[in-house]
Amino acid sequence: MVISPREVTGSQNAQPLVQTTPEPTPATNKTNLLAYLKSPPLWLMGLFAIMSIGSSAVTTHEVSFITDMKVSETIAALARELHSV
Numbered sequence: 001m002v003i004s005p006r007e008v009t010g011s012q013n014a015q016p017l018v019q020t021t022p023e024p025t026p027a028t029n030k031t032n033l034l035a036y037l038k039s040p041p042l043w044l045m046g047l048f049a050i051m052s053i054g055s056s057a058v059t060t061h062e063v064s065f066i067t068d069m070k071v072s073e074t075i076a077a078l079a080r081e082l083h084s085v
């Protein structure tokens with residue numbers, strides 16, 4: 001069954017609908033950079049990332065330092081792991 005445009009609009013003189021975007025409300029207008037930077041989850045993720053990078057850097061250098069003192073890599077890594085607890 002095929003529906004003609006006349007059956008959909010209901011008359012022959014019907015004008016097409018014009019869709020406009022609604023004006024932004026204060027809740028949707030708050031999606032700017034400043035609002036994003038003020039969000040606590042962003043700061044928590046950033047803090048976690050910085051702590052992770054720092055911890056891995058310390059581990060890399062500390063294990064290298066301990067192995068330079070003629071200690072095996074396994075014992076050096078174990079010492080670092082026990083020290084961080």
